[in-house]
Structures are given as C-alpha cells and as structure tokens.
Amino acid sequence: MQNKLHYEFEHQAMATQFSIQIVGEEYEDAETASMLCFQRLDALELVLSRFVPDSDISRINRMKSGDELLLDFETWDVLKKAIAIHQKTDGAFDIGVAEYVDVFRATKQGILSDFEMVNALQSVFKKAQNASIYVDPETPKIYCVQEGMTFDLGAIGKGFALDQLSELLEELSIKNYVINAGNSSVLAKGVSKNASCWSFPISSAREEFAVQLNNSAVSATGTFFQGDHIFDPRIGQNICNSMYERVWVSSQSAALSDAYSTACFLLEKEQFNELLQNNSEIAWIAISENGKIQFFTQKNIPLAQYLIS
Amino acid sequence: MLAGTGLVLANPFTASASVLSANDKVNVAIVGCGGRGSGMIFNNIPKIPSANLVAVCDIVESRREKARDRFYTLFDKKIKAYENFYEMLEKENLDAVVLATPDFWHMQHSVDAMEAGLHVYCEKAMSNKLEDAKKMAQVMKKTGKLLQIGRQRRSNDRYRFTHQILLEREKMFGRLTHAMGQWNRSKIWTMKPNKQDKIDISKLKQYGFDTVDQVYNWRNYTKLGGGVVSDLGSHQIDIFNWFLGSYPHTIYATGNNSYFNFEQADTMATILEYDTPNGPAIGIYENISNSRAIGVYERFIGDNGAFIISEGKDNKIYRESRVKSDVWQKYIDAGYISNMADMKKYKAKQSGDSGIMETAPQISYNINEMRDMDKVYNLPAHTAHLYNFIESVRGEETLNYDAETSYKSEVCIYKIHEAINAGGAKVTIDPLEYIV
Incomplete structure (x- = not known):
C-alpha cells in the first residue's frame, strides 16, 4: 500500500473552509469528484443557510401562524434529525436559536444596549415558548401553527453537509477519503495514504491523543474561537463560565457528531453515560476540562479501540 | 397563555395530500439529467403539485437511469427513462417538455416540440446562435404554444418585489443611473465522466458531440454553447434590462x-449604454473565472438610494443621505423594508437614545415583507419559474418570461459576443433588432 495517490481540494462555503482528501484515485477522477462535491455543497448552502433569503430555512423563518411550506428533501431530512436530537438531549440541542443570535449580534454592533439585550432575550424566549412548528413525518412539508421560533442550522448544517458529500462520493465509487468542515467536523472513510484508517489529533492545554476514524466522523465544540459565553437554549440565556474547554463527539454520521457535540457542551459529565447508553449512534464523547482530556465510550467498548497508541 | 409545542415531528392536521397526488396535472418530461436537470427532477418538480413528471431523457445511460431510480426511491413514483427525445415524444402522452440540455440542442427540440403541440420550458441561453433564438420566439408566436426561458430571477419573489413595488410603484430609488453586476468564480471546472457513466462513443456523433469531453464540458465549445457571457452574464444583464x-x-x-x-x-467586461424612460443610464458588467472573491450580485444606483441584490447572501438597500430618514419611514411602516437588522422592536428608545456607547454601524435596510404584490410564490426561484410555466399551461397564470422577452436580452448577449470577437469593438444596436 505504498505510494498511494493522494489529492486534496479546498472550497469556501458555509462561512468556513471545506476540504476533501481523496486517496487511491487518479487525479482526474479525484478532481471531478471534488468538483461535484463542492457544487453540491454550494447548492446545500443555498437551501439551508438562514442568511440566504431564498433558502428553505429563510422561508421557514418568515412563516406566519397558519402557513405551510413544501421543503427540499434535504431540508426535511436535516429538520427531522434536529428534532430527534433535540428530544434526546432534553433541549440542549436546539435549532430554534436564530433570533437569539441576532440579538447578540445587534448588541455587539451597538444597535441594542446591554439593557435592551436582556429584555430582548426574555421576549424571544417567551415567544419561542409559545411557538408551535410541525414537521410532517410523511412528506417534505412544514406547518407553522404558532409563529415565534426561527431556525439556525449552525450546529448541525456543516455536519449534515459532510454526510451528503459522503453519500455523493459513495455514489461515485470513491472509497477512501476524508472531508473536513473548518476543522470542527471531520468525516473519514476507508484508508488514508499511509495507514489502514484515518487518524486525527485532539488536544487540550496539557494532553494530546490521536483518535482513529474508521468510517466515522468527529466534531468539536469549544470556547477557543467563540469566547467563553455559551448560549443555553433551555433557558434562553448565556452561561458565562462553561464547564469544559472543548467537547468532541464521534459518530458514523457527521450531522449527529456535530449536533451532539453542541449539546454535550451544555450537559454535565454525569449525563454522558446515559446519553451513550440511549444513543448507540454515538461512538464516544471526549471533554477537555482544566487542560485534561477525558473520554466516555459505549459500555463494553474499550477506549483503546478508538486511539492510536 | 397559549403554550406552544415547540418544534415537533407530527402533522397538525388529520389528513395530508401527497405532494404528487393532485388532480388536473400537466404531464411533463425533463430532457437532460445533468446538474440543472437533476435540480428540476428532485428539487423543483416535487414542489409543484400540478406537475406530473412522467419521463426523463438523457443520452448518458447511467445519468438517466440514476435519475429514474432515485425519483422512485425518494417519491415512490415510477417514471420512464429515454435516450432519444423523439422516441419519448412519440411514446409518452406529454403536455410539456422541459429542456435542460446543451444550448445547441435548444432550438431544434423547442421548435419540434411546439410544432408537435407541446409547451416548452427551455433553460437559458435560448441558443448559441442568435438566429436560432429568433426562430424559437417566432415558432412560439406562430404555434401559440408557451415557451418560457429559464432565467429564474424573473420569478424570484424578491426580484419581482423590487421591480414591481420598490422600483415601478414607489420609485424609491429615484432615477436609476447605473447598473453593475459581476459573477466571479474560482475556475472553469472541467469534468470527466463519473466512473459508472456508460458512454457509447458511437452514439455521441448521432447527438452532435465529437468527443466525450464535449458531452461533459460543452460550455467550453463555441459550436455547443455560448460561453461565460451566455451562461452567467445573460442572467444578470437581463436584470439590468428589466429594472432599467x-x-x-x-x-x-x-x-x-x-x-x-x-x-x-x-x-470579459462590458459597458452598456441605455436611454431609459427616466434618462440615460449605463450598465457595467464583468465575469472573472479565476477568483471567487466578492461573489455574484447585481447592484443598482439611483439618485435617492442604491441596492445590491443576489440569489445568495449579498442583499442590501441603502438610502442616499440627501433623502431624510423620515421619507423612507413610510416604506418601513408599510412593512416593505426593515432597518437595524429588524431589531427596532426590541429598542426601548429611538436609535441614538440608548446611551453613549461603541460606534453604531451604518444603517442599511433589508427587504422585509413582500406585500401588495400581484403574487408571491414563496418558492425557491427555480421552482417558482417552473411553477409559473406549469400554471400557465393550465391557464392559471401567464408566463413571467416568454421567448419574445428573452430574445431581447439574447440580442444584447450576442452583441457583446460580437464586440469581444472583434477585439473590443463598440457595437450599436438598432431598436428594430430587438423585435422578433
């Protein structure tokens, strides 16, 4: 398996940088596959971004009470996944946070004073408490029974996009690849250039581990790039001191690893084992706390299975 | 107090009609299962209850079969897959065809379909030859069949709102003096066949292609397509013409x-001179194929304000300082536009009265609610444009962008080609040249 062909391609989308590494394919096949992936990524962004006014998400966010809307298949799919994870994490994962984010942004820009921000957050929370949005389980359709909730897919969209690209690469018979969304979600399949699987470092101030991704994804959520203020959708407020420096979650699906890593950032360590027990799709959770990394795995599966020694 | 149920997976009503089960449907076939054709099959058609997709057509076997099979998987509906357009017309009971094929096929397929009694939705550009585009418009008029051209911004709610309400009715920006536009992309990608694409070389010549590369990268060949000005520029220069x-x-x-x-x-770069009903104006347009930076948008400058509009994230309205804010307040009160990122509802006091703090950002505006329109589709633009066509076939609407209107913008595009091919010449256009 020496001297395997290995090519990497980059593309800006979803306010970050995506990259695709493809191993064992001729350059032209790898380039065509990456081009199709990036076209797919751009198309997904146009459907899923709330900052694109014609997207499905923007149109959902403009729905009034009594409105219904037909959705793209992908929008329907990601909303169903988001609802499932919202329920499994008792609301720690929530895509209904768009207006909170807008309030924070307006305060940073000086449009709202700090005092106005606090009142605005309470108002948004109250509206969201009264809102009712139904996603049809049978057809790609959404109903707004009571308006007052607006969606932002920032905590699942990039992972979902990686899953979609992975599906496309499989269709193109590309078997060995890693797709990376701004280093916060990585999905790997098959073999890397030099080994039988892909490996990536995860590190804290005092430790570093190499985790192996064997047909799986890992996502991170942390304070390093976003500051120490973490929004908790369950109470509609910021938590000023987060429990962890960073959280990583691994799953076969990047949409799930992306969403669960966001939720786990708000969960107590004691809740992780229960979450793992009830959700077999999560392979492992890791946290960085006071510079030390601690792993949580499914029962009876040793941590060594996921680490490169 | 009403307690909400939040975001749930359920149907709030007892019965729900299937997306694909409405009566009185238009039987339609999609020709071309590449990028645009796939979008129509999987994203546009399923959102149009009155459209009944019965067949797809593509000369690449794996593409048409994949489209057929995936449609069945996603929507539980069987459709036929054809290699030959004419065989499909003969065997299927169609009301309309949708053409998402290379430009050089558009005229013949459109004309033959219309003369066979079908309505046609044809992707832009109308053709890679101006005389062919003219023929398409002529046959549309002669047969009385519908021929909509796929410049979907013409059915985009925000573009229509901007034209119909902000420009035509409210004259919000005063006299428009400049239109600017650009479409920047990082490269012209060249595609190779996918591993599983089965290409029968002997068949290619039968369908007008000399090489496999021509099938996948037809836009790069003058005999097959119109190049960047047709592919990209024609969308945006058409908006110049419409708004001016x-x-x-x-x-x-x-x-x-x-x-x-x-x-x-x-x-390429071009300057276009206009005599608009409100006075002279110029258009400035460029295509860059080696950098995606600073994106894709149209920008219009008037003496009372300006706006950027796009199908992506770049959308903003600016008030010229000479126009007092209370003059534009009526547009805010009418719900047409919002300012301060729509945060005014959370302000206890007027802007500027919340205390002395960090520098406030420049005030700009966004389209708020598209009120007082003849129609709001509330669909993605490609879907809305196809929906408008299907509903026009049913007699419920009239086309937003028929071939005669499209032909006028195609004239501009071919005059730009003419100027480029002449090494950067000045070209004047007789008004009669715009007439079919």
Missing part, C-alpha cells in the same frame, strides 16, 4: 480566453 426598463443602444465589450485557453472567453 429598456435595452442598451450601444455596447462596448472586451474579453479573452487567456486564463484557461478554452474556445470561449473566460474573462
């Missing part, structure tokens, strides 16, 4: 293929 309410009388243009060395220009 006229067509250019003079064109200056230059361009070259120095970056990628394909047959078609990869870089």
Whole structure:
C-alpha cells in the first residue's frame, strides 16, 4: 500500500473552509469528484443557510401562524434529525436559536444596549415558548401553527453537509477519503495514504491523543474561537463560565457528531453515560476540562479501540 | 397563555395530500439529467403539485437511469427513462417538455416540440446562435404554444418585489443611473465522466458531440454553447434590462480566453449604454473565472438610494443621505423594508437614545415583507419559474418570461459576443433588432 495517490481540494462555503482528501484515485477522477462535491455543497448552502433569503430555512423563518411550506428533501431530512436530537438531549440541542443570535449580534454592533439585550432575550424566549412548528413525518412539508421560533442550522448544517458529500462520493465509487468542515467536523472513510484508517489529533492545554476514524466522523465544540459565553437554549440565556474547554463527539454520521457535540457542551459529565447508553449512534464523547482530556465510550467498548497508541 | 409545542415531528392536521397526488396535472418530461436537470427532477418538480413528471431523457445511460431510480426511491413514483427525445415524444402522452440540455440542442427540440403541440420550458441561453433564438420566439408566436426561458430571477419573489413595488410603484430609488453586476468564480471546472457513466462513443456523433469531453464540458465549445457571457452574464444583464426598463443602444465589450485557453472567453467586461424612460443610464458588467472573491450580485444606483441584490447572501438597500430618514419611514411602516437588522422592536428608545456607547454601524435596510404584490410564490426561484410555466399551461397564470422577452436580452448577449470577437469593438444596436 505504498505510494498511494493522494489529492486534496479546498472550497469556501458555509462561512468556513471545506476540504476533501481523496486517496487511491487518479487525479482526474479525484478532481471531478471534488468538483461535484463542492457544487453540491454550494447548492446545500443555498437551501439551508438562514442568511440566504431564498433558502428553505429563510422561508421557514418568515412563516406566519397558519402557513405551510413544501421543503427540499434535504431540508426535511436535516429538520427531522434536529428534532430527534433535540428530544434526546432534553433541549440542549436546539435549532430554534436564530433570533437569539441576532440579538447578540445587534448588541455587539451597538444597535441594542446591554439593557435592551436582556429584555430582548426574555421576549424571544417567551415567544419561542409559545411557538408551535410541525414537521410532517410523511412528506417534505412544514406547518407553522404558532409563529415565534426561527431556525439556525449552525450546529448541525456543516455536519449534515459532510454526510451528503459522503453519500455523493459513495455514489461515485470513491472509497477512501476524508472531508473536513473548518476543522470542527471531520468525516473519514476507508484508508488514508499511509495507514489502514484515518487518524486525527485532539488536544487540550496539557494532553494530546490521536483518535482513529474508521468510517466515522468527529466534531468539536469549544470556547477557543467563540469566547467563553455559551448560549443555553433551555433557558434562553448565556452561561458565562462553561464547564469544559472543548467537547468532541464521534459518530458514523457527521450531522449527529456535530449536533451532539453542541449539546454535550451544555450537559454535565454525569449525563454522558446515559446519553451513550440511549444513543448507540454515538461512538464516544471526549471533554477537555482544566487542560485534561477525558473520554466516555459505549459500555463494553474499550477506549483503546478508538486511539492510536 | 397559549403554550406552544415547540418544534415537533407530527402533522397538525388529520389528513395530508401527497405532494404528487393532485388532480388536473400537466404531464411533463425533463430532457437532460445533468446538474440543472437533476435540480428540476428532485428539487423543483416535487414542489409543484400540478406537475406530473412522467419521463426523463438523457443520452448518458447511467445519468438517466440514476435519475429514474432515485425519483422512485425518494417519491415512490415510477417514471420512464429515454435516450432519444423523439422516441419519448412519440411514446409518452406529454403536455410539456422541459429542456435542460446543451444550448445547441435548444432550438431544434423547442421548435419540434411546439410544432408537435407541446409547451416548452427551455433553460437559458435560448441558443448559441442568435438566429436560432429568433426562430424559437417566432415558432412560439406562430404555434401559440408557451415557451418560457429559464432565467429564474424573473420569478424570484424578491426580484419581482423590487421591480414591481420598490422600483415601478414607489420609485424609491429615484432615477436609476447605473447598473453593475459581476459573477466571479474560482475556475472553469472541467469534468470527466463519473466512473459508472456508460458512454457509447458511437452514439455521441448521432447527438452532435465529437468527443466525450464535449458531452461533459460543452460550455467550453463555441459550436455547443455560448460561453461565460451566455451562461452567467445573460442572467444578470437581463436584470439590468428589466429594472432599467429598456435595452442598451450601444455596447462596448472586451474579453479573452487567456486564463484557461478554452474556445470561449473566460474573462470579459462590458459597458452598456441605455436611454431609459427616466434618462440615460449605463450598465457595467464583468465575469472573472479565476477568483471567487466578492461573489455574484447585481447592484443598482439611483439618485435617492442604491441596492445590491443576489440569489445568495449579498442583499442590501441603502438610502442616499440627501433623502431624510423620515421619507423612507413610510416604506418601513408599510412593512416593505426593515432597518437595524429588524431589531427596532426590541429598542426601548429611538436609535441614538440608548446611551453613549461603541460606534453604531451604518444603517442599511433589508427587504422585509413582500406585500401588495400581484403574487408571491414563496418558492425557491427555480421552482417558482417552473411553477409559473406549469400554471400557465393550465391557464392559471401567464408566463413571467416568454421567448419574445428573452430574445431581447439574447440580442444584447450576442452583441457583446460580437464586440469581444472583434477585439473590443463598440457595437450599436438598432431598436428594430430587438423585435422578433
């Protein structure tokens, strides 16, 4: 398996940088596959971004009470996944946070004073408490029974996009690849250039581990790039001191690893084992706390299975 | 107090009609299962209850079979897959065809379909030859069949709102003096067949292709497509014409293929001179194929304000300082636009009265609610444009962009080609040239 062909391609989308590494394919096949992936990524962004006014998400966010809307298949799919994870994490994962984010942004820009921000957050929370949005389980359709909730897919969209690209690469018979969304979600399949699987470092101030991704994804959520203020959708407020420096979650699906890593950032360590027990799709959770990394795995599966020694 | 249920997976009503089960449908086939054709099959058609997809057609076996099979998987509906357009017309009971094929096929398929009694939705550009585009419009008029051209911004709610309410009715921006536009992309990608694409070389010539590369990268060949000006520029220059309410009388243009060395220009710039109903205006347009930075948008400058509009994230409205804010307040009160990122509802006091703090950002505006329109589709633009066509076939609407209107913008595009091919010439256009 020496001297395997290995090519990497980059593309800006979803306010970050995506990259695709493809191993064992001729350059032209790898380039065509990456081009199709990036076209797919751009198309997904146009459907899923709330900052694109014609997207499905923007149109959902403009729905009034009594409105219904037909959705793209992908929008329907990601909303169903988001609802499932919202329920499994008792609301720690929530895509209904768009207006909170807008309030924070307006305060940073000086449009709202700090005092106005606090009142605005309470108002948004109250509206969201009264809102009712139904996603049809049978057809790609959404109903707004009571308006007052607006969606932002920032905590699942990039992972979902990686899953979609992975599906496309499989269709193109590309078997060995890693797709990376701004280093916060990585999905790997098959073999890397030099080994039988892909490996990536995860590190804290005092430790570093190499985790192996064997047909799986890992996502991170942390304070390093976003500051120490973490929004908790369950109470509609910021938590000023987060429990962890960073959280990583691994799953076969990047949409799930992306969403669960966001939720786990708000969960107590004691809740992780229960979450793992009830959700077999999560392979492992890791946290960085006071510079030390601690792993949580499914029962009876040793941590060594996921680490490169 | 009403307690909400939040976001749930359920149907709030007892019965729900299937997306694909409405009566009185238009039987339609989609020709071309590449990028645009796939979008129509999987994203546009399923959102149009009155459209009944019965068949797809593509000369690449794996593409048409994949489309057929995936449609069945996603929507539980069987459709036929054809290699030959004419065999499909003969065997299927169609009301309309949708053409998402290379430009050089558009005229023949459109004309033959209309003369066979079918309505046609044809992707832009109308053709890679101006005389063919003219023939398409002529046959539309002669047969009385519908021929909609796929410049979907014409059915985009925000573009229509901007034209119909902000520009035509409210004259919010005063006299428009400049239209600017650009479409920047990082490269002209060239595609190779997918591993599983089964290409029968002997069949290619039968369908007008000399090589496999021509099938996948037809836009790069002058005999098959129109190049960047047709592919990209025609969308946006059409918006210049629409919003300015006229067509250019003079064109200056230059361009070259120095970056990628394909047959078609990869870089171009043009200046268009207009005599609009409100006075002279100029359009400035560019295509860049080696940098995606600063994106894709149209920008219009008037003496009372300006706006950027796009199908992406770049959308903003600016008030000229000479226009007092209370003059534009009526547009805010009417719900047409919002300012301060729509945060005013959370302000206890007027802007500027919340205390002395960090520098406030420049005030700009966004489209808020598209009120007082003749119709709001509330669909993605490609879907809305196809929906408008299907509903026009049913007699419920009239076309937003028929071939005669489209032809006028195609004239501009071919005059730009003419100027580029002449090494950067000035070209004047007789008003009679715009008439079919």
